[in-house]
Amino acid sequence: MRNKVRLSDSLKAALVEILGDRLNLSAAICERHGKGESHHPAMPPEAVAFVHSTEEVSAVMKLCYEHDCPVVPFGAGTSLEGHVAAVAGGVCIDLSEMANILDVSDGDLDCRVQAGVTRKQINHHLRDKGLFFPIDPGADASLGGMAATRASGTNAVRYGTMRDNVLGLTVVLPDGEVIKTGGRARKSSAGYDLTRLMVGSEGTLGIITELQLRLYGIPEAISSAVCSFPNLEAAVDAVMLIVQVGVPVARIELLDEVQMDAVNRYSKLSYPVTPTLFFEFHGTETGVVEQAEQVGEIVNDYGGGDFQWASEQEDRNRLWQARHDAYYAGINLRSGCEGWPTDVCVPVSKLSECILKTRELIDKEGLVAPIIGHVGDGNFHVLFIVDPANTDEMEKAGRVNQAMVDMAISYGGTCTGEHGIGMGKKKYLVKEHGDNAVSVMRRIKQALDPKGLLNPGKIIPEV
Amino acid sequence: MRNKVRLSDSLKAALVEILGDRLNLSAAICERHGKGESHHPAMPPEAVAFVHSTEEVSAVMKLCYEHDCPVVPFGAGTSLEGHVAAVAGGVCIDLSEMANILDVSDGDLDCRVQAGVTRKQINHHLRDKGLFFPIDPGADASLGGMAATRASGTNAVRYGTMRDNVLGLTVVLPDGEVIKTGGRARKSSAGYDLTRLMVGSEGTLGIITELQLRLYGIPEAISSAVCSFPNLEAAVDAVMLIVQVGVPVARIELLDEVQMDAVNRYSKLSYPVTPTLFFEFHGTETGVVEQAEQVGEIVNDYGGGDFQWASEQEDRNRLWQARHDAYYAGINLRSGCEGWPTDVCVPVSKLSECILKTRELIDKEGLVAPIIGHVGDGNFHVLFIVDPANTDEMEKAGRVNQAMVDMAISYGGTCTGEHGIGMGKKKYLVKEHGDNAVSVMRRIKQALDPKGLLNPGKIIPEV
Numbered sequence: 001m002r003n004k005v006r007l008s009d010s011l012k013a014a015l016v017e018i019l020g021d022r023l024n025l026s027a028a029i030c031e032r033h034g035k036g037e038s039h040h041p042a043m044p045p046e047a048v049a050f051v052h053s054t055e056e057v058s059a060v061m062k063l064c065y066e067h068d069c070p071v072v073p074f075g076a077g078t079s080l081e082g083h084v085a086a087v088a089g090g091v092c093i094d095l096s097e098m099a100n101i102l103d104v105s106d107g108d109l110d111c112r113v114q115a116g117v118t119r120k121q122i123n124h125h126l127r128d129k130g131l132f133f134p135i136d137p138g139a140d141a142s143l144g145g146m147a148a149t150r151a152s153g154t155n156a157v158r159y160g161t162m163r164d165n166v167l168g169l170t171v172v173l174p175d176g177e178v179i180k181t182g183g184r185a186r187k188s189s190a191g192y193d194l195t196r197l198m199v200g201s202e203g204t205l206g207i208i209t210e211l212q213l214r215l216y217g218i219p220e221a222i223s224s225a226v227c228s229f230p231n232l233e234a235a236v237d238a239v240m241l242i243v244q245v246g247v248p249v250a251r252i253e254l255l256d257e258v259q260m261d262a263v264n265r266y267s268k269l270s271y272p273v274t275p276t277l278f279f280e281f282h283g284t285e286t287g288v289v290e291q292a293e294q295v296g297e298i299v300n301d302y303g304g305g306d307f308q309w310a311s312e313q314e315d316r317n318r319l320w321q322a323r324h325d326a327y328y329a330g331i332n333l334r335s336g337c338e339g340w341p342t343d344v345c346v347p348v349s350k351l352s353e354c355i356l357k358t359r360e361l362i363d364k365e366g367l368v369a370p371i372i373g374h375v376g377d378g379n380f381h382v383l384f385i386v387d388p389a390n391t392d393e394m395e396k397a398g399r400v401n402q403a404m405v406d407m408a409i410s411y412g413g414t415c416t417g418e419h420g421i422g423m424g425k426k427k428y429l430v431k432e433h434g435d436n437a438v439s440v441m442r443r444i445k446q447a448l449d450p451k452g453l454l455n456p457g458k459i460i461p462e463v
Numbered sequence: 464m465r466n467k468v469r470l471s472d473s474l475k476a477a478l479v480e481i482l483g484d485r486l487n488l489s490a491a492i493c494e495r496h497g498k499g500e501s502h503h504p505a506m507p508p509e510a511v512a513f514v515h516s517t518e519e520v521s522a523v524m525k526l527c528y529e530h531d532c533p534v535v536p537f538g539a540g541t542s543l544e545g546h547v548a549a550v551a552g553g554v555c556i557d558l559s560e561m562a563n564i565l566d567v568s569d570g571d572l573d574c575r576v577q578a579g580v581t582r583k584q585i586n587h588h589l590r591d592k593g594l595f596f597p598i599d600p601g602a603d604a605s606l607g608g609m610a611a612t613r614a615s616g617t618n619a620v621r622y623g624t625m626r627d628n629v630l631g632l633t634v635v636l637p638d639g640e641v642i643k644t645g646g647r648a649r650k651s652s653a654g655y656d657l658t659r660l661m662v663g664s665e666g667t668l669g670i671i672t673e674l675q676l677r678l679y680g681i682p683e684a685i686s687s688a689v690c691s692f693p694n695l696e697a698a699v700d701a702v703m704l705i706v707q708v709g710v711p712v713a714r715i716e717l718l719d720e721v722q723m724d725a726v727n728r729y730s731k732l733s734y735p736v737t738p739t740l741f742f743e744f745h746g747t748e749t750g751v752v753e754q755a756e757q758v759g760e761i762v763n764d765y766g767g768g769d770f771q772w773a774s775e776q777e778d779r780n781r782l783w784q785a786r787h788d789a790y791y792a793g794i795n796l797r798s799g800c801e802g803w804p805t806d807v808c809v810p811v812s813k814l815s816e817c818i819l820k821t822r823e824l825i826d827k828e829g830l831v832a833p834i835i836g837h838v839g840d841g842n843f844h845v846l847f848i849v850d851p852a853n854t855d856e857m858e859k860a861g862r863v864n865q866a867m868v869d870m871a872i873s874y875g876g877t878c879t880g881e882h883g884i885g886m887g888k889k890k891y892l893v894k895e896h897g898d899n900a901v902s903v904m905r906r907i908k909q910a911l912d913p914k915g916l917l918n919p920g921k922i923i924p925e926v
Contacts, residue, residue, distance in 0.1 A: 105810070107707060107811070107812035108811055109709075149652055150656070156650060161650050163650075163659070164627060178899065179899045179900040179903055180897055180900060183895070184809075184874070184876065185808035185877040186808065186811075186840045186841055186842075187613075187619060187808055187840055187842065187880050189612055189613040189663055189877075189880065189881050190878050190883075190884055191901070191922055191923075192663065192664055192907060192908075193626065193660060193663055194900060196626070196659030196660070197655060197660055197907075200654070200655065201655055205655075216709065244569070244572070244680075246572075286753060287750055290750070345650055347571040347648065348570070349570035378649055379648075379649075379650065408648075413646060413647065414648040414653045416652045416653050417648065417651060418650065420653075421652070421654055428653075429653065429654055432653055433644070436636070436641065437644060437657060440911065441657070443910040444655060444910060447907060448903065459655070
């Protein structure tokens with residue numbers, strides 16, 4: 001696809017007229033915008049437009065449309081499946097400077113933000129009001145990017161994903177027209193659900209510039225606990241039962257022994273190097289105690305050790321920071337290597353089988369690859385620590401990845417629970433959804449982006 | 464649109480070949496299939512196809528596609544906004560005999576059903592397994608129809624709507640092709656969210672033939688209570704505070720004094736004829752007591768009377784049956800009249816203002832019209848009891864309806880929280896979403912149903 005420069009001099013001049021020096025052509029900036037945080041190779045755009053408003057995005061998009069120039073939206077750059085690679089060149093629209101929190105309503109438990117606001121920024125802003133936004137993919141991603149990839153993370157088992165917590169969006173279409181989807185009502189039956197169509201569309205149907213989000217009151221009581229298990233099977237089986245009996249745990253995270261070792265080294269901690277569950281309980285004082293007791297009984301039955309509690313905010317933050325640093329801790333296991341993260345999600349009754357089988361495959365290939373998981377959802381991740389120059393290693397990781405996906409799909413699961421399709425998982429889309437459903441996706445893409453300018457080469461496999 | 468017979472002899476013969484006497488051409492059957500439960504006039508199809516499988520729906524749809532014959536899907540016929548009216552004639556596909564429960568997994572808390580299974584049927588089936596499906600729009604609607612209109616109802620404040628509880632669908636497209644959307648994973652980032660696109664599309668994009676649904680364990684403890692208030696404002700203000708402090712109530716229903724009078728008469732009860740809240744609490748034994756105490760304090764502060772408890776299942780059933788009969792009780796207030804139900808949904812902080820203003824408008828016009836509401840969501844209903852032959856009365860109801868919708872939209876709310884657009888609310892769609900967003904909906908409709916055969920004349924306003 002990359003056979004010509006798409007950014008003509010006349011387009012460049014027109015963009016500079018709108019953006020001035022916020023149209024950046026430097027090689028370093030372009031390079032940085034062509035790569036997320038994973039192993040996918042950098043494919044830099046020809047220019048980066050640092051936009052400040054929906055109107056600017058619309059104006060830039062209109063010009064690119066007139067000039068048939070591809071556009072790739074960019075938030076915080078924490079993508080894991082190559083979403084930001086400018087496979088056809090063109091302009092990257094960087095929304096990170098659209099970082100205003102426009103409105104917070106504690107009466108309605110919602111807020112309106114620009115797309116570049118990050119999850120940490122919104123939660124910092126909300127803390128004094130006693131509110132929080134629960135979706136937490138680990139990285140300090142932008143909320144626009146999180147909506148675009150239908151992100152979820154540690155709290156999803158209790159609070160849902162971006163799908164459930166975006167009330168409405170402002171979106172710029174490929175021709176520069178602006179639409180507003182959804183609204184502030186908690187539910188609506190008024191027409192096609194364009195909000196949910198845009199959530200997870202990875203910038204291929206429109207550019208999200210503003211979001212209306214659901215908020216939650218910070219629970220009266222929160223406590224976190226860590227529990228070690230004799231083996232992986234016992235840990236996962238305990239999770240399955242906790243989910244099945246319906247304890248409303250806010251977070252249930254699994255880290256296998258490889259990941260625990262990595263976390264200990266990276267975060268200077270001394271947890272036992274065995275499969276471990278991290279829990280968080282939200283509720284009233286009594287409710288949290290009750291949940292912890294229910295969970296405590298179950299983990300005991302599966303040979304889990306005593307809970308190590310963290311009830312003070314500072315202790316909890318340290319614990320969850322260690323969990324969130326799992327990715328960086330993993331990469332740190334082999335110097336000079338990169339992370340190839342993959343995630344699948346399966347019906348929870350198949351979780352134990354899938355995770356054990358995956359660990360077996362990894363070990364058989366002789367790879368270094370910790371397993372972590374938002375296991376309450378049936379979602380688990382493998383982080384292959386690889387040297388991208390080592391073809392043999394990359395092939396081995398590819399084989400395990402393929403086997404994981406095949407296994408997940410065979411159980412009615414999905415090839416990606418929360419990272420998205422991007423470039424990395426396009427080849428699995430038909431296997432998961434079938435030719436007819438992917439053909440419907442293609443017709444929607446064609447209807448909304450007939451010139452194929454928005455984030456080309458992502459999600460939809462070429463025919 | 465209704466200028467010619469769309470069902471040619473050759474199509475008829477071909478359909479009989481597939482369905483035998485399950486292609487029904489009788490006037491009485493056609494008449495019954497052209498009308499839902501509300502005031503919208505009947506517009507009968509030319510034939511009703513009683514289908515038994517996805518394959519049959521596909522075969523019927525393929526034939527209709529070849530013959531350019533419109534198709535209207537039909538579930539239980541409990542639509543309130545004219546969804547089933549065959550405005551362009553053609554064939555009605557009645558899915559009520561596709562009523563098999565295909566699979567229930569208590570390990571994964573999900574099930575697969577054919578589209579004609581009703582909500583009461585599934586819950587009857589699940590009871591012995593200790594599971595339930597929470598979406599409860601009052602009427603014993605079919606699950607396929609509930610998905611098609613994005614239904615919700617009394618439990619939505621705690622469990623969400625059909626949007627949140629459909630994991631995947633089998634859908635027949637206008638050309639007869641079959642797609643499967645979603646899957647059994649609790650979350651996925653794999654491609655466009657076709658499930659959510661189909662949910663709420665009111666049979667205009669595809670015909671839902673099977674559903675994969677989330678289930679929940681029947682809570683350890685359930686208790687219901689009724690509480691009377693001195694006036695409407697006090698009752699709604701109490702609800703606003705309950706929602707804002709985040710008590711996880713399963714149901715919070717408002718019935719105004721007109722509705723309470725109707726319910727007393729219809730269900731032979733003797734509740735005080737004042738604005739009343741119906742509550743239901745789900746949780747552990749301790750949790751339910753705690754929730755009830757929190758709510759009790761709040762309602763006390765607003766002058767609410769003591770809770771009248773119903774903790775035994777039989778008592779609870781009687782209470783909720785009275786609530787669910789509110790529609791029929793309302794219609795019964797004036798003999799020979801029909802119900803014109805309308806619903807809007809607003810941010811909860813505006814609920815009190817919107818409901819009080821609505822009551823004022825109804826009284827000013829001199830209409831008989833109870834107000835009820837799933838108020839925990841900001842959703843409320845007015846049931847105009849009208850004589851459709853009385854133009855003056857219909858105009859008055861139309862004016863109040865319009866004013867309610869205008870008010871809801873001006874606060875960021877929606878013209879329908881759960882009844883759908885159908886024919887009745889098409890004229891409000893642009894006002895709510897804007898020209899550009901409705902144009903996107905039109906492009907999606909065009910992309911998926913280029914011949915415009917599926918449920919023509921619904922949702923999307925004519926250009």
